[in-house]
Amino acid sequence: MTKTFTPARPIWCAGCGDFGVLQALVGSLEELEIPPHERFVTAGIGCSGSLQNNLSCYGYHTLHGRVLPTVTGAKLANPELTVVGVGGDGDGYAIGGGHLMHAFKRNPGVTYIVMNNGTYGLTKGQASPTAPTGYQDNLEEDLDPVMLGLSIPGSTFIARAYSGQPAQLARLTTEALKHTRAGKGMSYLEVLSPCVTYNDTYRDWRTSVYDVDSEEGYDPENRTQAFTRMQELRDEGRLPLGLIFRSDRAALESLSLNHDYPAPALQDITKPDLSGVCNDALQSFIK
Amino acid sequence: MSDVKPVLEDLNVIVAGQGGDGSLTVVNVLADVLRGGGLRVYTERDVLSRIKGGITAATLRAYDGERLCISSHIDLLVAFDQLAVPKYAFRLNSQSIVIYDSSNGELPEGHGLPEGVRLIPVPLSRYAVKHFRRDIYKNSISFAVIGRLIGLQDDEMEKAFVKRFTRRGAQAVKYNLEALAVGCKLSDEAGLEVGKGKFEITSQDAKPHMLITGNEACAFGFAVAGGRVFCGYPITPSTDVMEWLVKWLPKFGGVVKQAEDELSAINMCIGSALTGTRTMTATCGPGIALMQEGIGQLGMAEVPVMIVDAQRSGPSTGMPTKPEQSDINLLCYGGAGDFPRVVIAPGTPEECFWLTITGCNVMEKYQVPVFMCLDQGLSQNTATMDPLDLAGVTIDRGDRLDAEQVAELEVYKRYLFTESGASPFAAPGTPGGMGLVTGNEHDEFGLVSVDPINRNRQMEKRQGKMESMKPELPKAVTHGVETADIAFIGVGMCYGVILEAMDILSSKGIHTQYHQVRTLWPMLDETPAFTQRCPNTFVVEYNYQAQLKKLIHSHGGNDENMHSILRYDGVPMQAKDLVNEVITKLNLKEDKVA
Numbered sequence: 001m002t003k004t005f006t007p008a009r010p011i012w013c014a015g016c017g018d019f020g021v022l023q024a025l026v027g028s029l030e031e032l033e034i035p036p037h038e039r040f041v042t043a044g045i046g047c048s049g050s051l052q053n054n055l056s057c058y059g060y061h062t063l064h065g066r067v068l069p070t071v072t073g074a075k076l077a078n079p080e081l082t083v084v085g086v087g088g089d090g091d092g093y094a095i096g097g098g099h100l101m102h103a104f105k106r107n108p109g110v111t112y113i114v115m116n117n118g119t120y121g122l123t124k125g126q127a128s129p130t131a132p133t134g135y136q137d138n139l140e141e142d143l144d145p146v147m148l149g150l151s152i153p154g155s156t157f158i159a160r161a162y163s164g165q166p167a168q169l170a171r172l173t174t175e176a177l178k179h180t181r182a183g184k185g186m187s188y189l190e191v192l193s194p195c196v197t198y199n200d201t202y203r204d205w206r207t208s209v210y211d212v213d214s215e216e217g218y219d220p221e222n223r224t225q226a227f228t229r230m231q232e233l234r235d236e237g238r239l240p241l242g243l244i245f246r247s248d249r250a251a252l253e254s255l256s257l258n259h260d261y262p263a264p265a266l267q268d269i270t271k272p273d274l275s276g277v278c279n280d281a282l283q284s285f286i287k
Numbered sequence: 288m289s290d291v292k293p294v295l296e297d298l299n300v301i302v303a304g305q306g307g308d309g310s311l312t313v314v315n316v317l318a319d320v321l322r323g324g325g326l327r328v329y330t331e332r333d334v335l336s337r338i339k340g341g342i343t344a345a346t347l348r349a350y351d352g353e354r355l356c357i358s359s360h361i362d363l364l365v366a367f368d369q370l371a372v373p374k375y376a377f378r379l380n381s382q383s384i385v386i387y388d389s390s391n392g393e394l395p396e397g398h399g400l401p402e403g404v405r406l407i408p409v410p411l412s413r414y415a416v417k418h419f420r421r422d423i424y425k426n427s428i429s430f431a432v433i434g435r436l437i438g439l440q441d442d443e444m445e446k447a448f449v450k451r452f453t454r455r456g457a458q459a460v461k462y463n464l465e466a467l468a469v470g471c472k473l474s475d476e477a478g479l480e481v482g483k484g485k486f487e488i489t490s491q492d493a494k495p496h497m498l499i500t501g502n503e504a505c506a507f508g509f510a511v512a513g514g515r516v517f518c519g520y521p522i523t524p525s526t527d528v529m530e531w532l533v534k535w536l537p538k539f540g541g542v543v544k545q546a547e548d549e550l551s552a553i554n555m556c557i558g559s560a561l562t563g564t565r566t567m568t569a570t571c572g573p574g575i576a577l578m579q580e581g582i583g584q585l586g587m588a589e590v591p592v593m594i595v596d597a598q599r600s601g602p603s604t605g606m607p608t609k610p611e612q613s614d615i616n617l618l619c620y621g622g623a624g625d626f627p628r629v630v631i632a633p634g635t636p637e638e639c640f641w642l643t644i645t646g647c648n649v650m651e652k653y654q655v656p657v658f659m660c661l662d663q664g665l666s667q668n669t670a671t672m673d674p675l676d677l678a679g680v681t682i683d684r685g686d687r688l689d690a691e692q693v694a695e696l697e698v699y700k701r702y703l704f705t706e707s708g709a710s711p712f713a714a715p716g717t718p719g720g721m722g723l724v725t726g727n728e729h730d731e732f733g734l735v736s737v738d739p740i741n742r743n744r745q746m747e748k749r750q751g752k753m754e755s756m757k758p759e760l761p762k763a764v765t766h767g768v769e770t771a772d773i774a775f776i777g778v779g780m781c782y783g784v785i786l787e788a789m790d791i792l793s794s795k796g797i798h799t800q801y802h803q804v805r806t807l808w809p810m811l812d813e814t815p816a817f818t819q820r821c822p823n824t825f826v827v828e829y830n831y832q833a834q835l836k837k838l839i840h841s842h843g844g845n846d847e848n849m850h851s852i853l854r855y856d857g858v859p860m861q862a863k864d865l866v867n868e869v870i871t872k873l874n875l876k877e878d879k880v881a
Contacts (some may be wrong), residue, residue, distance in 0.1 A: 001694075001719065002693050002694060002696045002697065002698065002699050002719045002720075003697065003698040003699070004698070004699050004700075004719065004720065004721045004722060004732070005700075005701075005721065005722065005723055005732035005733060005734060008734055035718070036721050037715070037716060037717060037718045037719065037720065037721055038715075038716060040561075040562070040715045042558070050735070052723065053723060053734060053735070056721055057721060058561075058715035058716075058720075058721055058722065059721075059722075059723045059724070059733070060558075060561055060588075060723075060724045060725070061723070061724065061725035061726060061727060061735075062554065062557070062584075062726075063554065063580055063581060063584055063726060065550075066550065066551075066554035066557075066581070068551075069546065069550070069551040069552075069554035069555045069558065070554045070555070070557055070558035070561075071558055072544070072555055072558060073516065073518055073544070073554065073555030073556060073557065073558025073559040073560075073561075073566075074558035074559060074561055074562050074715075075558075076516060076542055076544060076555075076558075076559060077515070077516050077542075077558070077559035077560075077562040077564040077566070078562040078563075078564070078714075078715065078716060080716060081562065081715055081716055098547065098548065098550075098551075099547065099550075099551055102546075102547040102551070256542050256544065257542055258537045258538070258540055258541075258542070260540070261540030262540070264515035264516050264540065264541055264542060264559070264562075264564045265515075265559075265562040265563050265564040265714060265716070266716075267513075267515060267540055269512075269513025269515065269565060269682060269684075270513070270682045270684065271682075272511050272512075272513060272677070272680055272682065274677045274678065274680070277535075277538050277539055278510075278511050278677055278680075279677070280538070281507055281510065281511075281535055281538075282497070282507075282674060282675060282677065285497035285498060285499045285503070285507075286495045286496065286497055286498075286674060
């Protein structure tokens with residue numbers, strides 16, 4: 001067999017929440033029998049931005065904040081790939097925050113996993129958009145990206161896990177990949193992933209997380225109820241986990257592409273159809 | 288009625304009014320009729336960055352031969368708003384004719400028209416409102432007056448209207464034809480009866496022509512070259528590239544995605560290109576500025592994306608609808624760090640088509656960003672050209688590996704060191720070809736590395752592409768007299784005006800040549816060498832800082848031999864401007880030279 005790169009050992013600090021995400025992702029990809037050459041994993045900038053080096057896949061290390069545009073472009077060009085975007089909270093909610101709402105709105109067939117630790121670990125601990133008031137003299141209220149996602153009518157899969165609860169994380173990662181592979185569009189999974197060096201929240205989060213999956217009567221297909229419940233739990237100082245919202249809608253690529261043709265990436269373009277569509281286009285300039 | 292009328296050889300018409308008056312429609316229909324008569328046409332627009340209002344104009348040149356610029360002499364000004372008359376009066380001379388809307392009375396004093404201009408007042412707006420209760424029909428009424436004046440047949444005009452308005456529905460055809468009839472009646476009253484037109488409009492060259500803009504030609508070239516994904520953000524004057532592709536790319540099996548901003552657009556393009564899909568975006572200066580980080584990523588991560596720059600007046604938001612060529616520095620030098628890129632500068636829509644295809648081949652073969660350096664004039668002005676012979680299209684995707692080829696390798700490395708600098712590429716989805724792509728410095732496998740020896744080798748690999756690709760890049764074209772010691776250099780919309788200036792100079796006995804450089808980066812040796820050889824080279828460009836001339840100088844061009852002709856007021860040059868510059872600068876006496 002042809003030798004390619006050997007997945008590197010993660011460069012994260014011992015105890016980093018990102019280990020849990022990597023393990024869950026690899027486990028889910030294997031569980032769903034997605035072979036390495038069909039995996040297209042794009043990571044942002046930050047500690048989480050090296051995850052693609054640690055598994056066998058086609059990996060891409062994108063610019064800071066540009067995970068979502070990149071994976072959207074990749075999925076449109078080749079929907080047959082299993083496209084996964086990963087990144088941190090600074091990457092996804094600050095510098096790339098503008099893309100998040102458009103990705104929810106577009107609903108491309110990608111799985112987007114955000115490792116949220118509330119801090120910029122790689123630049124030594126500045127407050128991120130999800131840092132609570134008071135962290136590193138942060139005066140601002142923290143952003144709740146789950147509620148942002150719920151507020152956008154196009155969103156189809158919103159979940160949150162905690163790397164301190166690996167069983168649920170693994171299950172939700174698999175659910176997220178399944179949602180996308182079923183052609184339903186973007187699955188967004190936020191993982192509370194503590195930074196042991198600059199914002200060690202294991203102890204706080206262990207007590208404040210709240211599992212909606214096991215709440216009787218919680219209906220993840222009811223957007224209004226989900227939003228209300230998120231606000232209530234936030235007011236109680238809780239961090240909701242679980243499959244928060246799910247709905248059915250066709251993915252961007254299935255709505256955008258001309259299905260009379262193979263996917264753009266899979267067409268043989270070396271022999272243009274000169275007498276067909278090329279000539280039609282030419283004639284349109286003559287008429 | 289005179290039997291012998293001059294054959295129409297060169298007609299220049301400005302149609303002006305408020306934005307929304309329909310000036311562009313008049314010019315487009317006129318262009319269509321005249322090219323049906325065998326003439327070549329060229330149209331230009333002078334518009335503002337607003338949807339309605341302000342004085343705007345569309346200009347047409349119909350020529351028996353090829354001209355890619357408007358003449359210095361305007362034969363006819365059609366003014367829907369009397370304020371347009373003083374604005375464009377300087378373009379007219381004593382032979383010119385002005386048709387203006389006299390609904391609100393005669394032209395007031397101070398219109399600035401040269402003496403001898405023939406005035407044809409027509410109450411266009413009044414009749415439009417009277418017959419249709421809609422002011423907008425005045426442009427269709429005016430068309431009849433223009434047609435009668437220049438010598439179009441009434442039935443030709445009707446045919447053109449049916450063709451133009453059919454896509455807007457039967458009502459539109461009906462009302463516009465009625466407006467045309469109203470116009471014919473008004474023409475009769477103004478003494479412009481059938482058969483009294485100024486010209487004989489012959490059809491010697493009635494073979495079909497394409498009517499196309501540079502933007503459209505780039506888009507068409509991209510689609511034919513196998514381009515399948517376009518991601519962009521609307522920005523004047525590049526948007527027509529996306530508009531054309533929205534309509535056509537799905538028919539080629541491709542897709543267009545409008546992004547939320549240019550940061551997203553370039554990164555969507557990167558995502559698409561990473562899958563091995565031919566990918567393009569189009570923008571102009573402010574968009575290129577926003578895309579800079581992504582463009583550096585293309586260079587570093589070795590991802591091929593084509594970027595069309597329809598340059599407009601800068602800096603910053605500048606004058607969005609006006610031409611400039613002031614992104615040359617940005618295209619050639621922009622971005623953090625050192626990386627290879629290609630900047631191609633076509634001069635005509637035909638070159639936009641062919642060089643887009645060349646550019647697509649080069650970008651995939653060498654895995655670099657390629658810029659198509661256009662400007663508002665080349666991007667948006669329409670020109671006739673002979674139908675393209677598509678049999679000349681060739682596609683070269685470089686060294687791409689399929690599953691079998693990968694399987695034959697002992698080891699696959701995404702950034703393998705090679706002679707040319709480009710590494711074989713296995714697209715995601717290819718079994719066994721897994722690789723890592725990153726904008727961080729990396730080793731051959733794509734794993735992040737700061738090892739100094741590896742760093743040097745990777746840097747040299749990437750930069751080495753610039754030499755490897757040179758033989759495949761578009762070379763300069765020489766027009767005119769190759770031995771002449773007076774020459775022009777200029778790109779984009781300078782093309783047409785330089786060629787006309789050369790003809791005028793030639794008629795005065797002054798022989799010149801045009802070294803039409805077509806690759807700005809990497810600059811080919813031929814251009815600096817040319818300026819060493821030719822003692823009087825006028826470098827014509829639309830910017831303040833002489834960016835093209837400095838680019839040539841920095842590559843060994845002879846600064847003493849180069850003289851700048853610069854324009855940055857947002858107004859297209861006229862051939863006579865160039866002629867005067869040459870004669871004045873070189874202190875030539877026309878009669879002596881002749």
